[in-house]
Amino acid sequence: MKPLRVAVAGLGTVGAGVITLLHDNAATVAARAGRPIAVTAVSARDRGRDRGIPLAGLRWYEDAAALALDPDVDVIVEAIGGTTGSAPALVRAALAAGKPVVTANKALLAEHGAELAALAAERGVTLAYEAAVAGGIPAIKAVREGLAANDLTRIVGILNGTCNYILTQMRARGIEFAEALAEAQRLGYAEADPAFDVDGIDAAHKLAILAALAFARPVDFAAVHIEGIRGISALDIRLAEELGYRIKLLGIAARTQDGIDTRMHPAMVPATHPIARVDGVFNAVMAEGDFVGRVVLEGRGAGAGPTASAVVADLIDIARGRVTPVWGVEAALLSAAPSVPIDARVGPYYLRLMVVDRPGVIADVTATLRDHAISLESMLQRGRSPGEAVPVVITTHDCEERAMRAAMARIAGMEAVLEPPALIRIEHL
Amino acid sequence: MKPLRVAVAGLGTVGAGVITLLHDNAATVAARAGRPIAVTAVSARDRGRDRGIPLAGLRWYEDAAALALDPDVDVIVEAIGGTTGSAPALVRAALAAGKPVVTANKALLAEHGAELAALAAERGVTLAYEAAVAGGIPAIKAVREGLAANDLTRIVGILNGTCNYILTQMRARGIEFAEALAEAQRLGYAEADPAFDVDGIDAAHKLAILAALAFARPVDFAAVHIEGIRGISALDIRLAEELGYRIKLLGIAARTQDGIDTRMHPAMVPATHPIARVDGVFNAVMAEGDFVGRVVLEGRGAGAGPTASAVVADLIDIARGRVTPVWGVEAALLSAAPSVPIDARVGPYYLRLMVVDRPGVIADVTATLRDHAISLESMLQRGRSPGEAVPVVITTHDCEERAMRAAMARIAGMEAVLEPPALIRIEHL
Numbered sequence: 074m075k076p077l078r079v080a081v082a083g084l085g086t087v088g089a090g091v092i093t094l095l096h097d098n099a100a101t102v103a104a105r106a107g108r109p110i111a112v113t114a115v116s117a118r119d120r121g122r123d124r125g126i127p128l129a130g131l132r133w134y135e136d137a138a139a140l141a142l143d144p145d146v147d148v149i150v151e152a153i154g155g156t157t158g159s160a161p162a163l164v165r166a167a168l169a170a171g172k173p174v175v176t177a178n179k180a181l182l183a184e185h186g187a188e189l190a191a192l193a194a195e196r197g198v199t200l201a202y203e204a205a206v207a208g209g210i211p212a213i214k215a216v217r218e219g220l221a222a223n224d225l226t227r228i229v230g231i232l233n234g235t236c237n238y239i240l241t242q243m244r245a246r247g248i249e250f251a252e253a254l255a256e257a258q259r260l261g262y263a264e265a266d267p268a269f270d271v272d273g274i275d276a277a278h279k280l281a282i283l284a285a286l287a288f289a290r291p292v293d294f295a296a297v298h299i300e301g302i303r304g305i306s307a308l309d310i311r312l313a314e315e316l317g318y319r320i321k322l323l324g325i326a327a328r329t330q331d332g333i334d335t336r337m338h339p340a341m342v343p344a345t346h347p348i349a350r351v352d353g354v355f356n357a358v359m360a361e362g363d364f365v366g367r368v369v370l371e372g373r374g375a376g377a378g379p380t381a382s383a384v385v386a387d388l389i390d391i392a393r394g395r396v397t398p399v400w401g402v403e404a405a406l407l408s409a410a411p412s413v414p415i416d417a418r419v420g421p422y423y424l425r426l427m428v429v430d431r432p433g434v435i436a437d438v439t440a441t442l443r444d445h446a447i448s449l450e451s452m453l454q455r456g457r458s459p460g461e462a463v464p465v466v467i468t469t470h471d472c473e474e475r476a477m478r479a480a481m482a483r484i485a486g487m488e489a490v491l492e493p494p495a496l497i498r499i500e501h502l
Numbered sequence: 503m504k505p506l507r508v509a510v511a512g513l514g515t516v517g518a519g520v521i522t523l524l525h526d527n528a529a530t531v532a533a534r535a536g537r538p539i540a541v542t543a544v545s546a547r548d549r550g551r552d553r554g555i556p557l558a559g560l561r562w563y564e565d566a567a568a569l570a571l572d573p574d575v576d577v578i579v580e581a582i583g584g585t586t587g588s589a590p591a592l593v594r595a596a597l598a599a600g601k602p603v604v605t606a607n608k609a610l611l612a613e614h615g616a617e618l619a620a621l622a623a624e625r626g627v628t629l630a631y632e633a634a635v636a637g638g639i640p641a642i643k644a645v646r647e648g649l650a651a652n653d654l655t656r657i658v659g660i661l662n663g664t665c666n667y668i669l670t671q672m673r674a675r676g677i678e679f680a681e682a683l684a685e686a687q688r689l690g691y692a693e694a695d696p697a698f699d700v701d702g703i704d705a706a707h708k709l710a711i712l713a714a715l716a717f718a719r720p721v722d723f724a725a726v727h728i729e730g731i732r733g734i735s736a737l738d739i740r741l742a743e744e745l746g747y748r749i750k751l752l753g754i755a756a757r758t759q760d761g762i763d764t765r766m767h768p769a770m771v772p773a774t775h776p777i778a779r780v781d782g783v784f785n786a787v788m789a790e791g792d793f794v795g796r797v798v799l800e801g802r803g804a805g806a807g808p809t810a811s812a813v814v815a816d817l818i819d820i821a822r823g824r825v826t827p828v829w830g831v832e833a834a835l836l837s838a839a840p841s842v843p844i845d846a847r848v849g850p851y852y853l854r855l856m857v858v859d860r861p862g863v864i865a866d867v868t869a870t871l872r873d874h875a876i877s878l879e880s881m882l883q884r885g886r887s888p889g890e891a892v893p894v895v896i897t898t899h900d901c902e903e904r905a906m907r908a909a910m911a912r913i914a915g916m917e918a919v920l921e922p923p924a925l926i927r928i929e930h931l
Contacts, residue, residue, distance in 0.1 A: 220638075396823070
């Protein structure tokens with residue numbers, strides 16, 4: 074049967090992984106796809122570099138966008154990365170030329186996905202992105218097809234392996250963030266500039282994409298509230314443990330009465346929940362549907378192998394003619410549900426203060442919480458050290474974020490409160 | 503757009519659940535499917551019974567197979583169950599008439615799936631069965647499409663919620679099998695006649711199906727080695743715990759040098775592994791691929807809601823025209839890999855004996871193991887009670903099942919060994 078002819082743009086980890094997989098597993102892929110999948114053209118900047126992959130006989134383009142016009146290319150794999158320059162230029166050119174695109178570029182999809190999906194719909198062309206979210210876990214397929222019969226209520230994800238590795242190490246060994254980060258960098262689990270990962274941006278890109286397909290609305294990255302893990306201390310991880318929780322960088326996309334709530338922040342989750350058990354560089358996606366209940370998927374969220382597995386799964390779908398709209402429904406049926414601001418979040422909180430151990434401090438703190446209509450679930454002063462700093466840990470019943478923040482601002486300004494309080498949301502999954 | 507017209511045969515839990523979902527989530531389903539999915543005909547025995555579902559206006563057939571000939575039916579949902587009588591008659595009639603079939607009938611697929619898949623291939627018709635394995639978990643889609651780029655090495659599953667519930671209760675509360683079973687029956691988690699579940703047959707049906715699509719060969723239920731959980735004691739669960747293991751009824755399908763190994767039996771798995779943490783009525787499927795690594799899916803394995811979620815996901819695929827061969831590849835490409843007998847299993851074992859506490863017994867037991875070339879990893883006599891019965895626990899290094907069984911037969915025959923030894927395979931996942 075006629076092979077599906079693929080052009081791979083970008084020969085970094087992802088592009089090279091895809092070429093390696095298509096080479097190593099050619100027979101399996103052909104059987105699953107119903108026909109061979111053959112790479113016929115590539116694009117990358119430095120032609121001379123040895124990438125350890127078989128490139129002989131492939132057409133080479135300096136300009137990635139030119140791949141879209143090659144008449145012997147049926148599908149484009151965009152593995153360039155980035156939100157400006159040649160990646161978006163190639164994707165637009167390919168969709169405009171009526172050629173399906175497979176991309177692992179979460180940043181591009183999160184920031185320009187609404188426009189690109191509209192272009193794909195207009196041209197009736199597939200824009201596939203299984204590899205953009207949770208690496209090798211078939212999360213896009215599971216949510217968009219496998220659970221398609223459900224009204225989904227919530228998606229919760231551990232979507233960044235670097236952060237999960239750091240938090241896992243901090244807990245397992247009682248070390249601080251800076252030490253865990255340095256080690257992750259030494260091991261290659263974190264970049265030299267870790268901001269994109271540890272500040273939650275990469276994970277938020279993926280969450281925005283999951284929210285779009287879970288709730289069938291155009292991706293809206295700007296609506297995601299984002300906090301990273303730099304502020305998490307070994308002390309809070311230890312105290313969480315004592316309270317029966319684990320701290321995870323959690324992405325949450327939920328349907329509420331007022332619209333779609335999307336947020337990425339450290340959260341305390343019950344230690345017995347499957348999500349709390351996902352450790353190290355693994356990712357997980359939990360979906361809740363009205364008929365299916367809770368489904369949890371776990372696997373490797375990054376790396377050449379898992380990413381190539383996801384990219385080629387998309388190619389196999391294309392080879393078989395299995396087509397799904399970008400956000401799961403036709404453009405005309407996309408929802409216009411508004412986004413809910415973080416201020417409207419309702420739930421319990423963990424609040425940890427360092428206070429001077431002297432009479433009256435606790436009374437002042439609790440009075441402030443009362444004034445904001447926040448009711449306490451527990452209050453614990455750790456140890457006694459008159460006149461010195463001691464940690465005070467408070468957990469609350471459900472309250473509104475805006476009330477909690479207002480109370481926090483007052484508490485942080487108290488003379489007896491010695492450093493900025495730690496505030497971590499508790500999520501009962 | 504033209505609705506997809508569905509006939510539902512069988513109005514028990516599954517059939518009624520499907521009709522309820524298609525009614526309650528009609529708008530979501532239509533959006534995801536690209537067109538409405540409408541039930542137009544049903545079949546069940548007792549027309550008079552109130553099933554609490556909307557049946558007005560639907561054509562009613564006494565004879566399920568007649569649904570296949572209704573010109574106003576596009577797709578058949580077979581929710582009758584059973585491997586003889588009207589279920590297989592309907593599936594055959596529908597496929598012969600060129601109508602896609604969606605079934606939740608694992609027994610039918612496991613026992614007659616090879617023939618039915620061949621008929622579906624011959625007619626070019628879809629035979630879909632997401633609901634047959636692991637209920638609401640999109641395991642079929644994940645393995646057959648999501649991980650399609652991989653050479654899969656192994657599938658491991660917790661595939662029967664009744665058994666998992668019983669084992670979870672036995673561990674959590676230290677109770678014996680009989681008590682846990684009686685309670686599961688009271689709560690509706692186990693049938694009055696529990697044999698199908700607790701003897702491992704239901705789970706083995708699902709494993710046979712997973713093995714077929716993981717390794718792209720016609721389903722071969724007869725090749726599955728099956729042991730249930732009746733022989734598991736509270737003592738062995740407690741001892742497993744002390745050794746760092748949990749006992750689960752595990753389905754394993756693995757590619758070995760000699761062919762495909764498929765077996766369903768209680769196994770000890772490391773307590774820290776995600777599979778060990780799947781408790782209660784939940785199911786899980788772990789797949790290992792050469793590029794993706796390990797992926798674990800967890801969710802509800804049974805019940806009206808999860809099963810309907812899976813059935814309707816299949817209907818949505820059909821409505822969208824997304825087609826996949828039954829075992830993932832065209833009939834001509836199916837593998838003829840042989841099945842490996844359980845005798846050839848190589849791995850560690852847990853052996854627990856009740857022996858008379860007197861000098862020389864342990865020496866006799868260990869000499870017998872040595873004579874069968876089985877090397878010990880650990881040996882532990884629990885407590886001392888001269889002249890009385892005490893448990894002796896042995897764990898071995900990797901050895902062959904046939905050697906272990908031969909040694910066991912000799913050991914069981916020793917005068918000082920007081921009851922049939924417990925032998926449980928240890929699986930390092």
